Amino acid sequence: MFYVSMFFQYMGQYMKTRLQYRADLVVEILSDLLNQAVNLVFILVVFGHTQLLAGWSKDEIIFIYGFFLVPYAIFSSFFNIWDFNDRYIVKGEMDRILTRPIHSLFQIILERIELESLFGAVTGLIVIFYAGSSIGLEIAWYDPILFIVFAIGGALAYGAIFIAIASIGFWSDAKNSIMPMMYNIGNYGRYPVDIYNKVIRFVLTWILPFAFVGVYPAAYFLGKKEWYAFSFATPIIGLIFFMIAVVIWNQGVKRYRGAGN
Amino acid sequence: MSNAIEVKQLRKEFKVFSSRSGLKGAFRDLLTRKYKVVPAVNDINFTVKQGEMVAYIGENGAGKSTTIKMLTGILTPTSGSVRVNGMDPHREREKFARTIGVVFGQRSQLWWDIAVQESFRLLKKVYKVPDEQYNEHMAHIIETLDIGPLLDKPVRKLSLGQRMRCELAAALIHNPPLLFLDEPTIGLDVLVKVKIRQFLKDINQKYNTTILLTTHDLADIEAVCDRVVMLDEGKIIYDGGLQSLKNNWAEEKEIHFQFLEEVRLSQLESLPLLFETSWDYDEKNQTFIAYIKEESDNISQLISAVVSHFKIKDVNILETSIEEIVRNIYEQGISTAVRGV
């Protein structure tokens, strides 16, 4: 309950700060929207040339891509921790975090919220409706609920991977370039995994579960029965990986060395 | 009376990596990095009672900040035990954090981009401080620290002195029974220092708040603390009152004179004084230095004797530095310094 109330307190503060710089906010929203529009055109143009891929039609591939954008947008808004190492470990901001009575990871998530990224979800929804209507998908009453559950599950899986990677900073003070690499690997989850070889498919399912951010949950809405087991595993996988990431994080905090001098 | 801090055989080691030289060395570093284990805090013991005001001092790199970080739950000790407010700071961090206030002089505890009062408001929620308590308690703090006019400014726009006062207020929002201050007066001008010292004494009297502070300024200690714990290379080399520390190891005071006229060393040495004074001449700065024992009114006697014989351009009384005291302790032997509390 305390954590829910803290969530809204920080959100409120975030909004207030944003609204204070109203001109910046307008410019930022416009540039975000433009960004998303370019993204949209890009997706349609690129996939316009794609043929049938491993049994997936062009529209299905676009649909998966659109679905991916939704959990990805949630991830970007709430797990904005790509610069954790520089900001909190090298600069020693972690000292401040650790003297406050809220779980350290939760505090950092709260401090780094970036709601603008949620615009990406709007693009995702547009793409989904565009592709879905070309395929002629029906929407059942429970589909929106499953959609939300799967999107959150996917965002948790995505967040878990990045939390685990951010935790490396607690063990090693070497500058790591894994973070950007992971953003690239994350893109593989946007495409049907059966176009990859077995090893990559295994990795994207069980080690870096990016497939649960895109293709697996999307397969449910596309009516691909052979993937349903994976689709419905999405929230469970998301939760399990997230819990593992938090355990790694907690172990890391014990190793925190401080910024030194 | 209960103990606010209990530290037993507390130790913190850091691995310090060193790189080998040359290309071959760089390759070998890739495989196995060479490192030394440095004990920043070396098996120390001490207790602090509720309501005590303790100065934790020592040279740079002595291990003061490392100790404070272990006491506040930021760092996990390598070995030994820490009980602060009856808890293990690292194990029960979230519960523990509610019972302490922390100020780091070198690093802001406040959010950089938001107005001070927004930070306060958020911290009030974080620490679940009820409205009445906040209004009464904070109104008093804001007034004493004179930060009312700063409240609507973002932290990044404040000067160091202004920021420090706000940091202090922020650390006390939940009125913690224990306050840690790591170099709270570093880089501040004298007026702000005086204000902060007075403030610390006030809250100690009003709420019996325990205070542990590190500083390089003996005047801070003189004004605020009844007890001094001195650290050197991770070990406690003195634990006791400030007065006996000064009596035993800060015995000499330096007084610097510059004159408007030609003065010879022998003239100064033959001044009629009732106590021992040794003189030195610093050619580079054209300054004469008198070394005297700091006893009764020695200083004023010396100055009045000098003034009545020569025309003075400038006089400077140097406070013995902590570094100097450490040096003196070493010269006279550590064993005589450590005394039980």
Ligand SMILES: Nc1ncnc2c1ncn2[C@@H]1O[C@H](COP(=O)(O)OP(=O)(O)O)[C@@H](O)[C@H]1O
């Ligand atoms: N994070 C760290 N990594 C490696 N060495 C450190 C770290 N923090 C402190 N040290 C070393 O530990 C010793 C004590 O440092 P510190 O506690 O900051 O001293 P003080 O606060 O008394 O100046 C120093 O030698 C310092 O270099």
Ligand SMILES: [Mg+2]
């Ligand atoms: Mg220090």
